[in-house]
Amino acid sequence: MADEHTLSYILNHLGEDRESLRGAVTPPIFETSNFAFPTVAAMRAAGQDELNNAFYTRGNNPTVEILRRKLAALEGTEDALVFGSGAAAMACAVLAFVRHGDHVVCVQKPYAWTRVLVRDWLPRFGVSVSFVDGGDVAAIEAALTERTRMIVLESPNSLTLELQDLAAIATLARARGVLTLCDNSYASPLLQQPAALGIDLVMHSLTKYLNGHSDVVAGVVCGAQARIREIFRGPYMTFGAIIGPMEAWLVLRGLRTLSVRMERICLSAARIVQFLQQHPKIARIYYPGSASDPQRELALAQMKMGSGLLSIEVAADDVDGIERFCDNLKMFLMAVSWGGHESLAWPLAAVIKDGNAQSNRTGLPWNLVRLSIGLEDADELIADLQQALALA
């Protein structure tokens, strides 16, 4: 599946086999749990390779298979497995390769449920873990032991936008026989391809940019055929955390516009960052590659540009000021998640229990607000931020 194809070909044609589907321009939704065979021999043959045959939908389904092929091609890997959520994709990718006695290294501030998986679940099965500042390659190297089996990365992470040097860490890991897994949800394969930098497994929450319409929760793991097969035979078939054919079809529809959506989102985000940089009420901006980004050089080296997700510290006197800013946004909806058509704001203050800055136990600034830039008109978004910041 790792043929070289253009982005345009992948999004519009790859894997669709229209000839065998009566010319269907849009792939059919194979809403069926199982597949029948005319002979015992045919059934035996299909059952011997459930990953690549239509046999039972927990294993493979033709609509889902089209999505697998497109996602693998987007990341430049041989194959991919699609899951019912990004969290399931991450959990299955890790659990397929670690066993009792192994050690896992994870970046310090991963996505919340990746942290729970590594911090709380792995030790229950005798796997020891270390959380390390991923910005420091030497610290990652120092954390490796004889027992280290896997390094879990997220570059950039989705809240404070910290990067890891993927090529350097991949080189280090390969020399030690350690697997690398990178959550690439922030960048999408259009802005960063970890596999090309030597990372073994690339994971996404499809819920974010790849589907892009805030109407599906799904995830993917991309990698070499042998590793994908190992995940398939293990946690994929055992836990059954699959995507349904209908949701796979929705993600296929979302992918049609991936390149135009990302182009618009990235351009709007760049303009909004520029606006925020000169605004007196903004104390700090977190955005890969921006003038104030301490990892700017690394960002420019391994990513094409920043995507539509950024965080700001608002120069408010107290949490009330943050609430006035967020409550008065009219274009930005207030919600978790990101990467959809709609612009979003998520204030860290929403997780401070009594809403007092002094009670903040998150380790992150109380005045942090994450913005996800959507497909709306950039001027309207800037005007909205302008009026709401005046009230902060």
Ligand SMILES: *Cc1c(COP(=O)(O)O)cnc(C)c1O
């Ligand atoms: C949302 C998210 C996930 C989890 O994906 P779900 O589809 O919500 O299960 C994992 N990693 C990152 C960076 C995310 O933003």
